[in-house]
Amino acid sequence: MNPSPTLLLPAERIPIAHECDLCVIGGSCTGIFAAVRAARLGARVAVVELQSQFGGMATTAQVNAWHSIEDVGRTRQIIGGLLVEVVARLRKRGAIRDITPVHRDQFNFNSAELAVELDALVTEHGIRPFLCARFTAPVMEGGHIVAAVIEDKGGRRAIKAAQFIDASGDGDLLRRAGFEAVRHDALQPVSYQSQAIGIDAWHRKNPGVNLWEEIRPLAEAHGFPGSNPWLGVVPGAPSVHNIFGARLNGVDASDPEELTRALMEGRRIARAFLDMIRERFGESASEVALLSVAQALGVRETWHAVCHHRLTQDELLGGARFHDAIAYGTYPVDIHHPGGTSLLYLDGREEVVSPLGGGAWKRWKPEGEPTAPYFQLPYRCLVPKGSQNLLVAGRLVDADRGAYGALRVQVNTNQMGEAAGVAATLALEGRKGVGEVDPTALRNLLAKGGSIML
Numbered sequence: 143m144n145p146s147p148t149l150l151l152p153a154e155r156i157p158i159a160h161e162c163d164l165c166v167i168g169g170s171c172t173g174i175f176a177a178v179r180a181a182r183l184g185a186r187v188a189v190v191e192l193q194s195q196f197g198g199m200a201t202t203a204q205v206n207a208w209h210s211i212e213d214v215g216r217t218r219q220i221i222g223g224l225l226v227e228v229v230a231r232l233r234k235r236g237a238i239r240d241i242t243p244v245h246r247d248q249f250n251f252n253s254a255e256l257a258v259e260l261d262a263l264v265t266e267h268g269i270r271p272f273l274c275a276r277f278t279a280p281v282m283e284g285g286h287i288v289a290a291v292i293e294d295k296g297g298r299r300a301i302k303a304a305q306f307i308d309a310s311g312d313g314d315l316l317r318r319a320g321f322e323a324v325r326h327d328a329l330q331p332v333s334y335q336s337q338a339i340g341i342d343a344w345h346r347k348n349p350g351v352n353l354w355e356e357i358r359p360l361a362e363a364h365g366f367p368g369s370n371p372w373l374g375v376v377p378g379a380p381s382v383h384n385i386f387g388a389r390l391n392g393v394d395a396s397d398p399e400e401l402t403r404a405l406m407e408g409r410r411i412a413r414a415f416l417d418m419i420r421e422r423f424g425e426s427a428s429e430v431a432l433l434s435v436a437q438a439l440g441v442r443e444t445w446h447a448v449c450h451h452r453l454t455q456d457e458l459l460g461g462a463r464f465h466d467a468i469a470y471g472t473y474p475v476d477i478h479h480p481g482g483t484s485l486l487y488l489d490g491r492e493e494v495v496s497p498l499g500g501g502a503w504k505r506w507k508p509e510g511e512p513t514a515p516y517f518q519l520p521y522r523c524l525v526p527k528g529s530q531n532l533l534v535a536g537r538l539v540d541a542d543r544g545a546y547g548a549l550r551v552q553v554n555t556n557q558m559g560e561a562a563g564v565a566a567t568l569a570l571e572g573r574k575g576v577g578e579v580d581p582t583a584l585r586n587l588l589a590k591g592g593s594i595m596l
């Protein structure tokens with residue numbers, strides 16, 4: 143392949159928009175929770191988010207589910223911290239729903255209400271927000287990052303900071319600062335979410351009808367990919383359905399051309415799904431309409447930092463213990479692929495879901511053998527090799543394909559954010575590199591701030 147033609151930009155003097163202790167790139171719950179935990183410890187914090195609202199996948203891609211915060215046997219709570227605080231805030235607004243009888247899922251929330259609560263958290267903690275602002279380049283001195291260059295309505299500007307957290311999901315800061323990053327051989331597919339009204343009215347007129355089974359014969363004519371969308375609830379808005387879009391396989395969302403194509407294809411599919419319902423059911427589906435399309439593509443995975451430790455599937459499923467554990471979870475190894483979804487549960491069960499829905503169960507571990515009540519994530523998986531003042535959190539965590547399949551959900555990425563925020567503050571106070579943070583001090587401070595440390 144020929145290299146792209148290039149253009150030389152003239153050297154440029156740019157204004158310093160802000161100076162602070164910690165600059166977080168990416169304002170999903172991961173990034174905001176990092177910022178809040180650092181601010182509560184006295185750090186001056188800024189958050190840079192390219193979308194118009196905070197929340198990342200949870201708001202701009204309408205991924206509105208948080209999974210279990212308890213151990214496998216539901217005998218004890220293993221996740222606390224800001225997630226639990228935000229659940230309580232959303233509960234006051236009637237914007238969250240417990241879904242305990244269903245395996246895996248625990249809460250559904252209203253994404254719009256979450257975005258407003260995240261704004262409130264930012265304001266309450268004196269965090270400097272930069273919305274509609276894209277991080278574009280680091281300024282380096284030796285191995286240190288000294289500033290993040292952003293582009294927003296003010297033009298090209300810099301944020302100077304002592305510590306940085308990359309919570310951008312795709313590693314924009316990590317990779318542009320020259321730290322090593324890798325992609326798994328087969329990336330998990332992307333999905334594009336939307337919202338519809340009128341499906342509840344259709345349900346009332348067609349009780350007991352399996353919607354997808356009925357419309358599936360129309361799929362080919364509508365250019366539908368080989369997986370079904372699924373319907374979710376929007377707490378506080380009973381007439382609205384969240385539609386988790388069909389999977390688009392083989393998309394690398396960190397590639398600008400592939401991202402653009404997937405967004406347009408995702409929107410086309412979102413509307414085609416509703417067209418299929420109207421075509422099949424005629425008058426009884428006359429109220430079905432597309433209400434909104436997501437701001438952002440639903441991205442399950444792109445890059446991972448190369449850190450001091452790469453968590454493996456064996457460690458995760460075996461419940462390996464780590465002296466520097468900073469997060470705990472029970473979510474299964476959940477890998478979406480062209481053949482459907484494969485899930486390995488901590489309790490030894492294995493589920494294979496076909497692309498069109500419908501699961502088959504077997505065991506990856508024989509019945510009666512001991513299983514882990516939860517898994518642990520070590521701090522070292524957030525510390526890029528060679529980094530002095532950069533941590534990663536969220537999708538960038540260093541994990542093999544299997545371990546990442548479990549770590550990638552928000553109850554886990556949220557804890558990573560909190561740990562990164564506290565660790566950055568410790569590094570700042572101790573004038574140390576992020577790799578030298580004392581794990582005992584980190585765990586103690588996390589526990590003091592409301593995280594559960596086991």
Ligand SMILES: Cc1cc2nc3c(=O)[nH]c(=O)nc-3n(C[C@H](O)[C@H](O)[C@H](O)COP(=O)(O)OP(=O)(O)OC[C@H]3O[C@@H](n4cnc5c(N)ncnc54)[C@H](O)[C@@H]3O)c2cc1C
Nearest residue numbers: 168170172192198199207277310311440441536537551552
């Ligand atoms: C279809 C789908 C269904 C899923 N289902 C669930 C589920 O049921 N439950 C669950 O818990 N998880 C689910 N997940 C996974 C989960 O949503 C994500 O893995 C998780 O939210 C990742 O969080 P993150 O903070 O690492 O990344 P993101 O949420 O992607 O956040 C990254 C943030 O950084 C910003 N950003 C990126 N680049 C820049 C830049 N250069 N400058 C400034 N800002 C930048 C982005 O705009 C974004 O706000 C699902 C994912 C998908 C796609």
